[in-house]
Amino acid sequence: MNSFISIEAIARRFGAQPVFENLWLGVPRGSFTCMIGHSGCGKTTVLNILAGLDAPDDGVVIVDGRAIEGPSLDRAVVFQSHALLPWRSVLGNVAFAVASRWPDAPRAVVQARARAAIARVGLAGNEMKLPAELSGGMKQRVGIARALSIDPKILLMDEPFSALDALSRGTLQDEVRRICTDTDQTVFMITHDVDEAIYLADRIVLMTNGPGARIGEIVVNTLARDRTRADLHRQPGFYELRNHLIDFLVTRSAALRDTMPPGHDNRHPPEIRLTPPRSTQETPCAVNS
Amino acid sequence: MSPNPFDPAARLTGCSCGAHASQAAHDAGHDARLRRAVETTLLRAIFPNDTNRRAFLRAVGTTTATAAIATIFPIAAATEALADAGPPEKKSLKVGFIPINCATPIIMAAPMGFYAKQGLEVEVVKTAGWAVVRDKTLNGEYDAAHMLSPMPIAISLGLGAPAQPYRVAAIENINGQAITMALKHRDRRDPRQWKGMTFGIPFDYSIHNYLLRYYLAEHGIDPDSDVQLRLIAPADMVANLRAGNIDGFLGPEPFNQRAVYDGVGFLHVLSKELWDGHPCCAFAASQKFITDAPNSFAALMRAIIDATAYAHDPAHRSEIAAAIAPANYLNQPQIVIEQVLTGTFADGLGNIRKMPDRIDFDPFPWQSFAVWMLTQMKRWGQLKGDVDYAAVAREVFLATDARKLMQQAGLSAPATDTKSFAVMGRNFDPSAPEQYLSGFAIRRT
């Protein structure tokens, strides 16, 4: 597989306790990858390592052929808590990122680019508002606009919608899916929400429970690419996929921590492809790539 | 005549008065005397230790030493400068004062033009306390200042502050203090009844402290164990008397009279009644200022001596009271100042008393005053060990300069630097201070 992001044998320990060890994962260019797992499985740590905010104790992460050393403007982060600078307006927050990306750009260019990013997330007209004047959903839109405004090679999102109410979350998922599909943005996202992963992700990485978490399997989303949130549950194979994920989270994530199936290879976690069901008897087939 | 400072055999720290071969020699030549004075000062500055000076002179010879020093310091010029005052080196001067009547000559010289007459522009700056006056003079913010007359002695000896050569150029006032008692003690006029009381004094190194201690001790009250003495700023003395925190104070005017005026106290005894003619405050300057700007210093001295002489005349006292009472100076009701200066005053017990010399002004810095103060410093443990009374007195109290300037001003100046006097009937002989000291029953030595 030609991986745009290649996580190679990374380990992270806090004290003697490993959060994870010998973790391998490839992310193809232009794909939307979601990582799901219970708290403590180290998914945020993985994201922080990808962002360069944290460093692995062992192993290396290669992005676009180069090992990462610290944060980079190539990898934009959407934080769970949106992390807007409360003393800056919406425009100021986004322009801060744009000016960081293009330090020599004239002010007008920076502003225009920031305004465009704000418009893209549907916040046109709110440029001069302070974060405190925005709803949670709007704040996270600004966070996404800020991340997108710098044209990152990779968008990293750490449970970006978890703090939002259901309605805002839905709308925002639509926006993100539209934008990312339109631009073929490579996205790596952490989530707790199975439905969110099914709707957004091309590939769903399932983590076993920590400590010493591993990638249990990678589920390839085989639902139609033009799926919408409204018709998601009518997509053929939706329930199989959903049940498979929930089953993993509820039972297998714990069981797998204690005993991995024979032949499990950390370097090549099993890649599961649930083909759209023609009959209900069909069983999933494991394919080792 | 002063001992030749270049004579290896002479002792500079000895008594200058006793050194005269005769009165004729004393008056022999004004110029020679001045030159000798300048040389003496200079050599003292170079060799603060007398033994070193003598050793040095023996080693190199007197003539060589004079020549050597003359090359780096224009002795002739300095002598001349002191003899006929040229234009002041520094015209605009700052003189600090504490707003009390003792400062009368220093203050009045400004509004009444005594400084201007000497070609000086003097700013008299009101200052919050004795320690501040001392510090501001030490650090050069003031060129000269109003001080309690024991302070320059203490400063020169390094008591309570780093030692710096300090000089009493003139005494400002004599008398003019009082023991003021709270009205509730009007029937307890015998100091023997004062055990356990608390008294205010303005400063440790003050004539007030020494007089109050003396007065109490003469009545068998030990000022250290039988009563409590508290350091209090003059204005606070009145307030504390009103509040009942102290029973009385020996303080400067106008605060004794102010206590009467405000109806909180009465004048128990005037300091004049303890020691008629006692010095109180002084006009003081650092040796550095005197050396650096001798003409300015001389001009200042002339202004002060003039003003003091003017203030000495009882006929001028009302006019002076009007000049110094306003907010810029003493900031007191004029009637209070007038009662102090004219000597016609209410005593706080319903009587009007008339005592024209209640306060008087006499600039001459008798060196015997300094000797007396030193005996009291020793008596109360402020000064430990042996002290060369006469030498310190001569160093600090510039009787010679004062005499010369007084004569120039056409005033009669005493011919000698020391005199005997009596304090509460006890005679003081300045030539026998140790004997005087050992005559006290209550003392800390």
Added chain:
Amino acid sequence: MTLSLAARGAILSLLILALFLAAWQIAVSGGGSAPAMDPEYAKLMGQSAVTGHSAMPGPADIARGLWQALRDPFYDHGTNDKGIGIQLAWSVARVAAGWLLAVIVAVPLGFVIGMSPLLGRAFDPFIQLLKPISPLAWMPLALFTIRDSGISAIFVIFICSLWPMLINTAFGVSSVRTEWLNVARTLEVRPIRRALTIILPAAAPTILTGMRISVGIAWLVIVAAEMLVGGTGIGYFVWNEWNNLSITNVIVAILIIGLVGMALDQALARAQAAVTFPQ
């Protein structure tokens, strides 16, 4: 009829003030009996001694004194007698000088201490030791070493303003939210720009709190310092009037000191509000 809470509060405030003034007036106007006194003797005595009235001035006396002081605040009758406006200007200038010096030192130093846990620990014992020293205790030392009472007063203001600002700046800087710093890191913001665009605005409310505490302390201290060294300033004015035992003018000065202190505090409060961001 219902008034707003603010209006009712204001009415109550005025009522309390009126009550206080009335009580004050009654307390001081209790005329004692005039002692029998010879008229010649009485001429030499003060009002309170002659009439037996309290020496404490009443509100009307204070109002008169206030009017006297404010009618011509900038008169200059010589070195030791200047209008209250001039004295206030001196005090404010000293406070401003010492305080601004403290800002220049404390904010950068606090930044360094706040950003470096190592330096934070290294400086902490000194700060803890020096902080509780009464500013006026520095005065004799300052007079002795600086040898100038005006500069000494400024130094004392400097030293008393320093600690709250230093401590608050260090605290504000060290407690900037990690997520904001992470934003800066992911955007590859250089250290200087990060300090100016993230840490400074984030810590500004805390720093301004320190500045506000400082200016309050400085104003308290300047009055005491000027009472001590004298010469000029509102502290000198208080001392000079106290030396005259003029309670009226002392109270007038106290009122004015309070008003100016309030104004300084309000000015800093406004500055603080300007940099405070809604969370």
